[in-house]
Amino acid sequence: MDQPNILEAQKLTKVYEDGLCALDHVSFSVKAGEIFCLLGDNGAGKTTAINLFLGFLNPTEGTPFINGIDVTKDPLAAKQHVAYLSDVVMLYPNFTARQNLDFFARLGGRHNLKRDDYYNALRQVGLQEKAFEQRLKGFSKGMRQKVGLAIAIVKEAPAIILDEPTSGLDPKAANEFLAILHQLRAQGRAILISTHDIFRAKEISDTVGIMSEGKLLAVKTKAELEHENLEKLYLDYIQGKVAA
Ligand SMILES: Nc1ncnc2c1ncn2[C@@H]1O[C@H](COP(=O)(O)OP(=O)(O)O)[C@@H](O)[C@H]1O
Ligand SMILES: [Mg+2]
Known part of the structure; x- marks a missing residue:
């Protein structure tokens, strides 16, 4: 369907x-x-x-x-x-990973989540367990991105x-x-x-x-891209060699 x-x-x-x-x-x-x-x-x-x-x-x-x-x-x-992740993840450095999830889930209208729901989401994105209750300020960008994705998960x-x-x-x-x-x-x-x-x-x-x-010059599906060189196509489009 x-x-x-x-x-x-x-x-x-x-x-x-x-x-x-x-x-x-x-x-x-x-x-x-x-x-x-x-x-x-x-x-x-x-x-x-x-x-x-x-x-x-x-x-x-x-x-x-x-x-x-x-x-x-x-x-x-x-x-x-919608859940949103920017290149500069907007999370709270003084909150722990779990507290950030709780805060954003509530902001997104989900008030009935438990600690285990947060832990499950953090596990799903592969954050190491010892970081669940640590403040974000010491996290790498990769770890912050994981917390951001966990927010997307709990927000459903x-x-x-x-x-x-x-x-x-x-x-x-x-x-x-x-x-x-x-x-x-x-x-x-x-x-x-x-x-x-x-x-x-x-x-x-x-x-x-x-x-x-x-x-927006072109929209291509994965199947279409299998037969095309995306890099060449991209340069051709932005240099105006292909009529959009
Ligand atoms: N607040 C703004 N006021 C005026 N021009 C802006 C503003 N934000 C972005 N632009 C301009 O709009 C164009 C598109 O920017 P942007 O959407 O940030 O592109 P991208 O994310 O693809 O790099 C750029 O020329 C940028 O300078
Ligand atoms: Mg941009």
């Missing part, structure tokens, strides 16, 4: 106050059980698109939907259906959005991170990722959207 669209961008457009058009009529959707990767150089508009989904910015034109909810009309309801949000999640992770941490993403996909989450890394994009995604200067 066809999966429902959990994230949907309809002609998303953002012109910043200074007149810069950071996003120009960008449309795409992410289904349950799909990893969709926005691939583009710095300044392509990836973070702008993500910030529109999270309601951090208002679109100049177009609409972001999360689980069918128009984010511009009902941002609070929409936020209950159908959508997960990650902005440049693997930047700054060492190869081992990045691999562990990708394995967890694949587990979340297997649970039927819709996952939207941004990256400037072509190899990661190809490795992680079911679908890659190639972005440049605010435009």
